Amino acid sequence: MGLDLWIKRDDLTGFALGGNKGRKLEFIGAAIQSSGAEAVVGCGASQSNFLRQLSGVCSILGLPCHAVCMDYPFLDESRRLAGTKWQGGNMATDTLFGTIRHLVPDGTWDDLDAASDQVVADLERQGKKVFQVPLGGSSPLGIHAFVEAGKELDQQVSQPFDFLLTASSSGSTQVGLTRHFHDTSTHVIGISADPEPEIVSDLVDLSVAYEQEIGKGEPLKAEDFDFRLDYVGEGYGVESPAGREALQLMASREAILLDRVYTAKAFSGLIDLARRKEIGGRVLFWHTGGTPTFYAHSS
Numbered sequence: 001m002g003l004d005l006w007i008k009r010d011d012l013t014g015f016a017l018g019g020n021k022g023r024k025l026e027f028i029g030a031a032i033q034s035s036g037a038e039a040v041v042g043c044g045a046s047q048s049n050f051l052r053q054l055s056g057v058c059s060i061l062g063l064p065c066h067a068v069c070m071d072y073p074f075l076d077e078s079r080r081l082a083g084t085k086w087q088g089g090n091m092a093t094d095t096l097f098g099t100i101r102h103l104v105p106d107g108t109w110d111d112l113d114a115a116s117d118q119v120v121a122d123l124e125r126q127g128k129k130v131f132q133v134p135l136g137g138s139s140p141l142g143i144h145a146f147v148e149a150g151k152e153l154d155q156q157v158s159q160p161f162d163f164l165l166t167a168s169s170s171g172s173t174q175v176g177l178t179r180h181f182h183d184t185s186t187h188v189i190g191i192s193a194d195p196e197p198e199i200v201s202d203l204v205d206l207s208v209a210y211e212q213e214i215g216k217g218e219p220l221k222a223e224d225f226d227f228r229l230d231y232v233g234e235g236y237g238v239e240s241p242a243g244r245e246a247l248q249l250m251a252s253r254e255a256i257l258l259d260r261v262y263t264a265k266a267f268s269g270l271i272d273l274a275r276r277k278e279i280g281g282r283v284l285f286w287h288t289g290g291t292p293t294f295y296a297h298s299s
């Protein structure tokens with residue numbers, strides 16, 4: 001396809017089996033530690049990569065980690081795969097790290113947030129000081145981690161990229177990278193792992209919160225985000241046929257594993273955009289990780 005394709009291996013960030021959440025947790029973990037919290041509450045899908053690495057941080061800090069999870073967080077009731085229960089993968093590591101799992105019935109991301117608030121309220125009623133982490137670690141500190149990641153990339157290469165593609169879901173990866181590369185020659189594209197178009201307004205809200213607390217600059221606007229919903233397939237966590245092909249291609253050519261939920265879909269987007277000549281030149285694929293879900297299975 002004539003691309004000069006590079007891969008940023010955040011699947012190899014190292015901590016607790018790697019992934020992009022390790023970058024966010026470098027900062028969020030420090031905030032948890034200095035807060036004096038006695039318990040940590042996070043939420044996500046039951047195969048969440050974020051909850052795995054958050055559980056790892058809590059192990060090190062010696063704090064109980066409450067993981068509020070859904071097997072299939074879906075906005076659209078009709079898309080849900082009835083009765084699928086996950087095992088293995090990230091849930092196996094969470095168990096080893098001693099995570100206290102609160103499995104709640106499938107529903108929307110908002111339902112999941114509400115369930116997380118409920119667990120926080122219950123713990124506070126018991127007199128505990130609680131640190132609540134938002135979905136995917138997408139707080140101002142999570143964004144900060146990816147502004148810093150952008151600087152790291154600048155130092156690693158002598159020539160800028162024309163395009164940078166990343167999987168996008170809770171948003172801080174895309175917001176941080178877009179913030180860093182805004183007004184440069186590098187165009188950042190987020191390939192969504194969720195079917196909800198209103199995520200763009202979440203990206204804007206995240207940017208506003210980041211600038212208020214840390215960045216002290218102008219927040220990004222909706223039009224500053226190139227956010228693509230075309231490669232989600234049936235929905236969050238459901239493998240797409242194009243993603244399956246992308247995963248197979250990457251494995252057979254480079255011996256690099258993609259995950260079904262995020263990176264396979266993102267890479268299928270990269271292939272499609274290259275075929276349509278929407279992207280070209282020096283292209284960076286930010287491999288955000290997720291390898292452990294390769295070993296997840298439903299029961």
Ligand SMILES: *Cc1c(COP(=O)(O)O)cnc(C)c1O
Nearest residue numbers: 049169170171173262288289290
């Ligand atoms: C969480 C996650 C993403 C999305 O990152 P966000 O910052 O939540 O948008 C992408 N890929 C993998 C493997 C992830 O675990």
